[in-house]
Amino acid sequence: MDGAFDYVIVGSGSSGSVLAARLAEAGRRVLVLEAGVSDRRFYVHMPLGYGKLFYDPVVNWAYRTEPDPGLNGQRDYWPRGKVVGGSSSINAMVWIRGHASDYDDWQAAAGSSAWGWDAARAAYCAIEDNADGADAWRGQGGPLAIRSSRDAAHPLVAPYIAACEAAGLPRNADFNGERQEGAGTYQLTIKDGRRNSVARAFLRPALKTGRVALRTRAQVTRVVFEGKRAVGVEYRWRGALHQARAGEVILSGGAINTPQLLMLSGIGPAADLRAQGIEVLHDQPNVGAHLNDHQGINYTYRMTVPTMNDILRPWWGKALVGMQYLLTRGGPLSVSINHGGGFFRTDPSLDRPNMQLYFQAFSTLMPRDGERPILSPDPFPGLSIGLSNCRPTSRGRIELASNDPFAAPRIIANAFSTDHDVAEMLAAVKFIRHIAAQKPLADLIAEELRPGPAITSDAALIDDFRQRSGTVYHPSCTARMGADPATSVLDVDLKVRGVEGLRVCDASAFPTLIGGNTNAPAILMGWLGAERILAG
Numbered sequence: 166m167d168g169a170f171d172y173v174i175v176g177s178g179s180s181g182s183v184l185a186a187r188l189a190e191a192g193r194r195v196l197v198l199e200a201g202v203s204d205r206r207f208y209v210h211m212p213l214g215y216g217k218l219f220y221d222p223v224v225n226w227a228y229r230t231e232p233d234p235g236l237n238g239q240r241d242y243w244p245r246g247k248v249v250g251g252s253s254s255i256n257a258m259v260w261i262r263g264h265a266s267d268y269d270d271w272q273a274a275a276g277s278s279a280w281g282w283d284a285a286r287a288a289y290c291a292i293e294d295n296a297d298g299a300d301a302w303r304g305q306g307g308p309l310a311i312r313s314s315r316d317a318a319h320p321l322v323a324p325y326i327a328a329c330e331a332a333g334l335p336r337n338a339d340f341n342g343e344r345q346e347g348a349g350t351y352q353l354t355i356k357d358g359r360r361n362s363v364a365r366a367f368l369r370p371a372l373k374t375g376r377v378a379l380r381t382r383a384q385v386t387r388v389v390f391e392g393k394r395a396v397g398v399e400y401r402w403r404g405a406l407h408q409a410r411a412g413e414v415i416l417s418g419g420a421i422n423t424p425q426l427l428m429l430s431g432i433g434p435a436a437d438l439r440a441q442g443i444e445v446l447h448d449q450p451n452v453g454a455h456l457n458d459h460q461g462i463n464y465t466y467r468m469t470v471p472t473m474n475d476i477l478r479p480w481w482g483k484a485l486v487g488m489q490y491l492l493t494r495g496g497p498l499s500v501s502i503n504h505g506g507g508f509f510r511t512d513p514s515l516d517r518p519n520m521q522l523y524f525q526a527f528s529t530l531m532p533r534d535g536e537r538p539i540l541s542p543d544p545f546p547g548l549s550i551g552l553s554n555c556r557p558t559s560r561g562r563i564e565l566a567s568n569d570p571f572a573a574p575r576i577i578a579n580a581f582s583t584d585h586d587v588a589e590m591l592a593a594v595k596f597i598r599h600i601a602a603q604k605p606l607a608d609l610i611a612e613e614l615r616p617g618p619a620i621t622s623d624a625a626l627i628d629d630f631r632q633r634s635g636t637v638y639h640p641s642c643t644a645r646m647g648a649d650p651a652t653s654v655l656d657v658d659l660k661v662r663g664v665e666g667l668r669v670c671d672a673s674a675f676p677t678l679i680g681g682n683t684n685a686p687a688i689l690m691g692w693l694g695a696e697r698i699l700a701g
């Protein structure tokens with residue numbers, strides 16, 4: 166497999182698979198090395214298999230953060246896909262582009278319209294095959310099937326949206342349309358009742374061209390350099406170390422593994438590398454820095470009417486929905502866990518939403534440390550209204566814990582480490598209660614279970630979200646792109662500054678965190694990244 170490739174891409178995730186497909190489409194020969202396993206697994210394809218994948222170490226890096234003072238000293242659990250398709254093969258399938266102005270922020274950081282909203286919008290329209298058809302905002306005919314959860318929505322979604330309206334949040338039929346703010350249902354990367362990962366939509370068709378080779382269970386251990394030029398990678402496959410050479414090396418290992426791999430290859434903060442016994446090739450303090458992630462929390466209610474708990478918990482219900490799924494590819498197992506959602510502002514003077522809502526017509530009162538799968542529904546009718554912040558100001562970092570490439574890096578999340586993030590989350594959780602207090606939803610609620618009616622003061626609410634919140638799985642910016650060499654790792658063409666022949670293309674390259682879920686922007690990164698790479 167050595168020698169004949171124009172590019173070697175490390176990781177087949179949201180960015181890497183799209184990049185591979187686009188480079189192959191342009192006639193280039195690409196080798197994709199993926200540390201994880203094949204995605205040909207039932208629970209990857211069945212949308213509600215999400216819960217089964219959440220803690221499964223076979224398909225999941227299953228990271229733990231360092232004890233986080235902002236989360237009352239707890240170690241948060243950070244799942245990441247370790248499987249073909251990367252995190253797009255284990256995620257909750259919500260398709261959100263983010264706010265248009267997020268891409269103005271990218272343009273400003275990159276100093277180039279190549280990453281601005283006009284470019285992003287055109288790319289999204291080309292990427293999408295939206296079942297609702299094309300309009301000024303949506304695309305149709307692209308490789309990635311998107312469909313709204315509207316038609317399969319649980320009966321409780323309607324009272325939820327009506328309650329949001331009563332709370333002052335208008336109904337919104339398309340969060341990816343002209344206006345992000347409002348309440349409604351999500352668009353999902355689901356096709357014919359099956360998860361539509363990047364493996365399904367991009368990589369598998371690309372493999373058929375014969376210009377892309379994929380090696381699974383192949384974990385890259387370092388980039389191989391001749392002088393300061395990257396000429397290939399070293400990887401472990403079937404118990405032995407191998408080398409793959411290519412014209413260029415592109416790291417698409419995600420926001421945790423890419424900075425780890427850069428540091429293992431001698432690119433990172435010099436003192437930290439030396440402390441691990443790694444020879445410094447290029448001193449780059451921004452590698453692993455600027456870690457940016459969304460924090461989320463659920464408020465959980467006992468209902469007076471049936472929720473999905475009532476059908477998903479009993480054995481006969483499981484059998485029923487299982488049969489329904491196998492026979493028709495429909496029913497509760499064919500949808501995302503997120504039945505509804507929304508975006509709102511905690512302060513009307515803000516110029517864009519700063520909070521995202523998730524409505525789930527079931528409850529799990531999920532424990533933090535995985536003693537129980539998250540889809541083990543509670544033995545009563547329950548539902549959850551969750552939210553996460555859009556643009557937190559807290560910053561964490563990724564550090565090497567050791568120079569062993571098979572050891573997990575240290576994740577220092579630093580959640581809620583700024584007064585800003587605490588204040589806006591406090592305002593946000595109060596708004597959840599405001600929604601739940603509105604008719605017609607309020608009439609269906611028996612009681613608030615978490616945090617519970619005893620938690621009312623600001624101090625108690627803050628302590629509650631420090632205790633119960635956690636990542637919503639969107640770590641980004643740890644090898645970020647930017648026009649300013651003093652504060653970024655990559656130039657506008659995604660090239661790693663200070664060396665030759667090496668680029669990064671994944672969520673670690675985001676200049677700033679997008680206000681919404683990160684699969685769409687990671688796919689966009691692969692799509693637009695291919696254009697930068699093909700331009701030279």
Ligand SMILES: Cc1cc2nc3c(=O)[nH]c(=O)nc-3n(C[C@H](O)[C@H](O)[C@H](O)COP(=O)(O)OP(=O)(O)OC[C@H]3O[C@@H](n4cnc5c(N)ncnc54)[C@H](O)[C@@H]3O)c2cc1C
Nearest residue numbers: 176178179180200251252256257258259385419672682684
């Ligand atoms: C549980 C969960 C739920 C989520 N829900 C949503 C959602 O509903 N909507 C949404 O938009 N986003 C969601 N996300 C986030 C979104 O999926 C990610 O932001 C996005 O997939 C990241 O893309 P990426 O290309 O940066 O990395 P990934 O997709 O994670 O890909 C990285 C790939 O590189 C491989 N790799 C890493 N290191 C190496 C190495 N050394 N050698 C070889 N291969 C390597 C990994 O195994 C992986 O396959 C969720 C994420 C998770 C984990």
